[in-house]
Amino acid sequence: MSSPSPHRGYKAIHRRVLTMLLIMSLTPLAALGFFCMDRITAIYDEKISAGLEAVTSSKHRALDTFMVERIAQIKTLVFTHSYDELSNASRLSSIFSVMQSTSRSFVDMGIIDMNGRHVSYVGPYDLHKANYAETTWFAEVLRKGVYVSDVFMGYRHVPHFVIAVLRHEGEHSFILRATIDMEAIDALLRRVYSGPSSDAFLVSEQGVLQTDSLFNGPIMSKYALPAERLARNSVVTQIQTTADGKEMLAAMMRLESMPWVLVVMDDVHAGLKPLRQLKGFILLFTVLGGMLTCVGAELCTRRLVASLEAADQKQAHIDAAMLQSSKMAALGKMAAGVAHEVNNPLMLIQENAGWIRDLLEDEDAATMQNYQEILASTEKIEQHVKRAKAITQGMLGFGRRMNPERTEVLINTLADQAADMLKTEAANRNIVIERRYDPQVPVILSDPSRLEQVFINIIDNAIDAMGKDGSISIETHAHNGGVRISFTDTGPGMDKETLHRIFDPFFTTKKVGEGTGLGLAICFSILEKLGGHIDVQSELGQGTSFTVSLPAEPPQMTSEERAEA
Ligand code: ADP
Numbered sequence: 001m002s003s004p005s006p007h008r009g010y011k012a013i014h015r016r017v018l019t020m021l022l023i024m025s026l027t028p029l030a031a032l033g034f035f036c037m038d039r040i041t042a043i044y045d046e047k048i049s050a051g052l053e054a055v056t057s058s059k060h061r062a063l064d065t066f067m068v069e070r071i072a073q074i075k076t077l078v079f080t081h082s083y084d085e086l087s088n089a090s091r092l093s094s095i096f097s098v099m100q101s102t103s104r105s106f107v108d109m110g111i112i113d114m115n116g117r118h119v120s121y122v123g124p125y126d127l128h129k130a131n132y133a134e135t136t137w138f139a140e141v142l143r144k145g146v147y148v149s150d151v152f153m154g155y156r157h158v159p160h161f162v163i164a165v166l167r168h169e170g171e172h173s174f175i176l177r178a179t180i181d182m183e184a185i186d187a188l189l190r191r192v193y194s195g196p197s198s199d200a201f202l203v204s205e206q207g208v209l210q211t212d213s214l215f216n217g218p219i220m221s222k223y224a225l226p227a228e229r230l231a232r233n234s235v236v237t238q239i240q241t242t243a244d245g246k247e248m249l250a251a252m253m254r255l256e257s258m259p260w261v262l263v264v265m266d267d268v269h270a271g272l273k274p275l276r277q278l279k280g281f282i283l284l285f286t287v288l289g290g291m292l293t294c295v296g297a298e299l300c301t302r303r304l305v306a307s308l309e310a311a312d313q314k315q316a317h318i319d320a321a322m323l324q325s326s327k328m329a330a331l332g333k334m335a336a337g338v339a340h341e342v343n344n345p346l347m348l349i350q351e352n353a354g355w356i357r358d359l360l361e362d363e364d365a366a367t368m369q370n371y372q373e374i375l376a377s378t379e380k381i382e383q384h385v386k387r388a389k390a391i392t393q394g395m396l397g398f399g400r401r402m403n404p405e406r407t408e409v410l411i412n413t414l415a416d417q418a419a420d421m422l423k424t425e426a427a428n429r430n431i432v433i434e435r436r437y438d439p440q441v442p443v444i445l446s447d448p449s450r451l452e453q454v455f456i457n458i459i460d461n462a463i464d465a466m467g468k469d470g471s472i473s474i475e476t477h478a479h480n481g482g483v484r485i486s487f488t489d490t491g492p493g494m495d496k497e498t499l500h501r502i503f504d505p506f507f508t509t510k511k512v513g514e515g516t517g518l519g520l521a522i523c524f525s526i527l528e529k530l531g532g533h534i535d536v537q538s539e540l541g542q543g544t545s546f547t548v549s550l551p552a553e554p555p556q557m558t559s560e561e562r563a564e565a
């Protein structure tokens with residue numbers, strides 16, 4: 001039987017199943033990957049900025065303490081000593097050396113009158129002639145009483161800053177001015193936080209560096225502070241890009257004692273290295289997992305669709321066979337009915353022909369005028385009735401259920417017998433019958449005479465199809481405990497339409513009188529009863545191949561079937 005191709009869109013099923021599988025497996029994977037990445041980044045960011053913030057805040061405290069102490073020292077000095085004492089250079093010098101003994105952060109110190117001139121001075125520079133009346137810090141201290149300057153170059157052309165305190169004592173008004181060594185501040189900054197990838201420095205509110213910065217230039221350079229005003233006591237962190245394109249995390253905090261901002265910078269990338277590695281791993285595993293999932297899903301889908309296709313094909317086969325069986329059952333019944341009805345008149349005709357023959361025997365052949373003609377006609381009637389009876393007998397056999405014989409059958413021998421029956425016919429038409437038998441085929445239980453009928457039918461059809469010149473190859477082999485025998489011819493083959501109908505009773509492409517269309521239908525029904533089946537493969541112009549499959553033994557008939565048979 002030609003295997004009907006089931007009409008499902010397997011490509012579409014494949015696509016749908018694959019899409020669904022991929023969506024269901026990749027979505028959680030991607031979500032997990034994304035979530036991990038996001039969380040890790042957030043946690044790392046927090047940790048890094050928290051570390052930097054802690055460093056900044058502690059350094060901020062140290063700087064503030066330092067500044068507050070210095071200012072308090074100067075204030076105390078001014079208000080606990082009289083003008084007379086302080087304007088005395090040697091007294092001032094001894095006070096200064098006491099101060100230096102506790103902390104070496106002061107460079108020099110001087111008392112300045114309201115005209116901006118030194119009354120007394122102690123320090124390494126020669127500043128006795130300096131006049132500060134025009135300087136900013138001088139104006140500021142007169143206005144505010146206490147003033148701490150930003151870093152400036154001044155007369156000595158070295159960066160420094162001053163703390164100045166104004167005191168009115170009776171008729172005397174004077175200013176104590178002390179210079180702070182930048183080294184002291186630098187040391188403070190360095191001590192708390194330093195390394196090749198980090199930087200700590202001070203910036204004035206006007207955006208001028210008050211100390212050297214590793215990444216932002218030397219002291220007095222410009223530095224862009226964030227636009228919004230920094231609140232005291234809180235650290236602001238932000239990512240900054242240095243001049244050489246390095247991305248750094250900067251933490252900023254305003255000093256309380258001074259209008260300066262402490263900035264601590266750290267290389268984010270150095271800190272983020274383990275994070276980057278971890279992220280890389282997660283990405284790698286996610287991508288690998290995704291790829292594995294894709295491959296797995298594709299393989300699974302292929303398997304699934306393939307088994308679905310196989311199951312469909314099998315079902316289609318079963319459906320086709322069922323359809324054929326029921327068609328045959330119905331047509332077979334009708335054929336049997338017709339055969340039965342035709343049989344009775346045939347019997348009558350035969351009987352009457354016999355009667356005529358008997359009557360003729362009583363006559364004298366010499367005297368009876370048409371004796372010979374009547375005898376000849378009677379013989380012809382008997383001959384044709386015989387032929388018609390053979391046909392009806394065939395039809396009856398095909399319609400009726402039969403109880404198959406269960407005899408040991410050697411399929412190779414049986415095939416030989418069938419081939420031998422048609423040997424002469426084939427030879428006359430120059431058709432070669434090739435035999436390729438598997439010597440290992442098992443002996444099976446079956447009905448040899450019916451099987452022979454099947455084989456003869458098939459070979460006969462092949463000879464008819466080829467007409468003359470060609471070959472039929474008969475092959476046998478063991479199959480599933482039973483046997484398989486195939487008949488392949490080099491004939492014209494069949495088109496799809498013919499192929500679909502060849503097992504239908506009375507379907508024939510032969511001329512009237514040449515074919516009954518019952519051959520293959522009978523084959524089909526015989527094989528069905530023997531528990532086997534017949535398949536055909538044919539292509540127009542390519543020849544035809546019939547394959548008969550038989551089980552080790554035919555199925556047992558049910559008692560019901562036996563009663564019907
Ligand atoms: P019949 O031989 O009386 O025509 P069958 O049932 O034996 O009836 O065959 C039905 C039809 O199947 C044939 O008429 C023929 O068209 C086709 N057929 C059978 N066997 C072959 C074959 N080997 N090559 C080509 N066509 C075939």
Ligand code: MG
Nearest residue numbers: 457461519520
């Ligand atoms: Mg035939």
